[in-house]
Amino acid sequence: MRRNVTTAIVAAALVFGIGTLGTGQKSVVASAQEKTSTTEVKIDNFSFGPASLTVKVGTTVTWTNRDDIPHTVVSTDDPQMFKSKVLDTDEKFSFTFSKAGTYPYFCSIHPKMTGRIVVG
Amino acid sequence: MKKTKKDQSEWDRRDFLTCMAWVGTGALWTLAGGVLKGVPIEQAARGAMGGVALGKGGLRFVQISDSHIGFNKEANKDVTATLREAVAKIKAAPEQPSFLLHTGDLTHLSKPAEFDTLQQVVGELSMPVFYVPGEHDVLEDDGKSYLQRFGKGTQGAGWQSFDQGGVHFIGLVNVVNLKAGGLGSLGDEQLEWLEQDVKRLTSSTPIVVFAHIPLWSVYPEWGWGTEDSARALAYLKRFGSVSVLNGHIHQVMQKVEGHVSFHTAMSTAFPQPAPGSAPSPGPMKVDADRLKKVLGISRMSFHDVNHPIAITDVPLEEEKKTAATVGL
Numbered sequence: 001m002r003r004n005v006t007t008a009i010v011a012a013a014l015v016f017g018i019g020t021l022g023t024g025q026k027s028v029v030a031s032a033q034e035k036t037s038t039t040e041v042k043i044d045n046f047s048f049g050p051a052s053l054t055v056k057v058g059t060t061v062t063w064t065n066r067d068d069i070p071h072t073v074v075s076t077d078d079p080q081m082f083k084s085k086v087l088d089t090d091e092k093f094s095f096t097f098s099k100a101g102t103y104p105y106f107c108s109i110h111p112k113m114t115g116r117i118v119v120g
Numbered sequence: 121m122k123k124t125k126k127d128q129s130e131w132d133r134r135d136f137l138t139c140m141a142w143v144g145t146g147a148l149w150t151l152a153g154g155v156l157k158g159v160p161i162e163q164a165a166r167g168a169m170g171g172v173a174l175g176k177g178g179l180r181f182v183q184i185s186d187s188h189i190g191f192n193k194e195a196n197k198d199v200t201a202t203l204r205e206a207v208a209k210i211k212a213a214p215e216q217p218s219f220l221l222h223t224g225d226l227t228h229l230s231k232p233a234e235f236d237t238l239q240q241v242v243g244e245l246s247m248p249v250f251y252v253p254g255e256h257d258v259l260e261d262d263g264k265s266y267l268q269r270f271g272k273g274t275q276g277a278g279w280q281s282f283d284q285g286g287v288h289f290i291g292l293v294n295v296v297n298l299k300a301g302g303l304g305s306l307g308d309e310q311l312e313w314l315e316q317d318v319k320r321l322t323s324s325t326p327i328v329v330f331a332h333i334p335l336w337s338v339y340p341e342w343g344w345g346t347e348d349s350a351r352a353l354a355y356l357k358r359f360g361s362v363s364v365l366n367g368h369i370h371q372v373m374q375k376v377e378g379h380v381s382f383h384t385a386m387s388t389a390f391p392q393p394a395p396g397s398a399p400s401p402g403p404m405k406v407d408a409d410r411l412k413k414v415l416g417i418s419r420m421s422f423h424d425v426n427h428p429i430a431i432t433d434v435p436l437e438e439e440k441k442t443a444a445t446v447g448l
Contacts, residue, residue, distance in 0.1 A: 045400035046342070068193040068403050070229060070259065076300045086259045088229060089193065106300035109255045112343040114300050 040064065041115065043071050043087070043107075048115035055119055060096040065089060074108045178423035179285030180217040182210050183330070185367030186387035188256065189238045190228035195390035195403035196411060199228075203241050205436045206388040206417050210245060217419070218284065219247050223367035223385060224254030224295065224332030226270075231260075235269055253278050254332040254368060255295040263296060279310050281317050287422055287429075288321055290314065292331040294346045304333030304346035304368075311348065315355045326361040326422070326429065334366040336375055336382045339395035344369055353380060363429055369401075371414070372433050383431055386416040412437035 042049045043065045055061060063073045065087040073093050075081035081103055084093035097103065097119040107113035187203045196202060210217065220242070227234035242249055251270040258266055258277070267278055274280040277293040292314070294304035306314075318327070329335065335352065338344035346352075356362045362380040370392035375382045390403040391414040398404065406414060416435035 046402065047400070067400070068191075068195065070256070072259075086229060104300065108298060109259065110343055111298040111300055111302045112341070 041073075042066055043113075046071075046107075046110055046113055048107075048113060051115045053115075053117050055097060055117060057100055057119055058096065058098060059119070060094050061117055062092055062094045063087070064092050070109065071107045071113065072109055073105055076104045076106055076114075178421055179287065180215060180419070180421045181219050181221060181284070182217045183221045183223060183365050183367075183385050183418040183420065184210075184388055185223040185332075185385040186225040186254065186370055186389055187222070187238055188225055188228040188387070188389035189241075190231060190234040191389055191403070193403060195405045196415075199389040200237055200241065202412070202415050202436060203238070203388045205412070206415070207241055207244055209417055209434060209436065213419070217247060220245060220249045221289075221291075221330050221365065222249060222251045223330050223365060224252050225256045225367065225387075225389075226251065226254070228256055229259060230257055230265060232265065235265065239269065250280070250282070250289070250291055250330075251278070252291045252293055252331055253295055255298075258296055275313060276310055279313065285422055287326045287328055288318070290317065290327065290329045292329060292335075292352065294331050294333045294335070294349075302347050303340060303343055304331075304349075306346060306348050306352055311351050311355075314352055318355055318359075321359070323358045324360055326363075327356055327359050328363045328365065328420075328429070329356070330365040332366065333368045334373075334382065334384055335364050336377070338369060338373060338384070342395065342401040344395065344401070356380070361429075363431075365418070365420075369395075370404075383418070385418040386414065386433060386435065388415055388417070388436075391415070413439055 039053075039055060039059050039061050041053055041061060041063045043063060044067065046067065046069070048063070053061065063084065065071050066089070068089055070086045070088050072086055073082070073084040073095075075083060082095040082105070086109070087093055097117060100119050102116055102118050104114065104116045106115070184203075184206055188199050189203065191199050210220070222242070226238045253263060253266050253270070257263065263277055267274070271278050274291070277296045278291070279293045280291045282289050292306060292310065294306050296305075297307055298305055321327075329352075331346075333346050334344055335346050335349040353362075360379055364380060364382045366382070366384045367387070369384050370387035370390065371384065371394065372386055373382075373384045391406060391411075392401050393404045413435045416433060419432040419434055420429060422429045
């Protein structure tokens, strides 16, 4: 139900933004697939990949640090929603998103590294 | 501060300009009229630079940086050994420095055992050591464990100032309370402290600022800069000679802006790529026989307030004489 509403909004935004229904529909399909398949964020080369990840309510997202340098995953919301310990190489951090919303975060050691989880 | 005719003649600037090239093995950095110039070591040693060639006495100190004790990846599997070599290099100098500055990233993960090793190795030097933290030193408990060990006599997150040989030294901390999307940050409290700290000084007092992340915009895309450094530099604007010593980027780089000269030191642990030359600023693996040529220390000397500060970047292992590369 919630997902349908979100999809409708995304579709509408794309239709208005891009102006062609065909392109809009295609993007919505891609986005819907991502929702069900990806719950992992890889930290590689000082960046979060994907930088923006869309998941369903109740999804557990896992971050894995693949760099030779430690990183953190820290919510920038106030109040702070989540904060990992320092993740050394190959260490992981997981958080379960139980409410819809957009959750921006960053690496508190390398603040240029930012990302967000969109929960719909 | 305005440039005056007096500055020009006093420091014989033209002579320095004739000596601006530097050699691959290291450069003698001289601060003249507030402007840092690179000169070939040999030339300076021959006395071609007049009063700049180093003599006996004066204030000597050494900067080391980015020891990353605890790092054990491909780029350098034994960072304790290379730190030991850096310490040996300092010990071996015929004229001993008065003190050591460590510009941060003492450890890789802020672990007690890593701090222990750092203190043990650096402790082999019989001289005072002044530290500022790098982001890797404050990973746990908001930097409390760093401050417990190294915070004595400092304020806030570890900032400090002291006077040595007529020079005013200021250690700044720009690695805490970083904001998403931003760069290194000094913060209001520290900046207010800095403004007060330098108020009592005459404008002719030479200033040496040391901090971990560069206080100038080296490469913001990689976070190599400090977002509120302009405010700090504004407080130092009236001083005729300001030298800013940083680490963080694991390579030698320099810039001159008016009377302020900026310099970054090599790491003792591993090199990092030149800005924009790699997908990320992560540790750079070089051939085993190159590693010690891109790690090293920086030697500084200061004769008196009327003479320039000299900075010599010394790799752990010298380049062969024929190699004219800068090594970056």
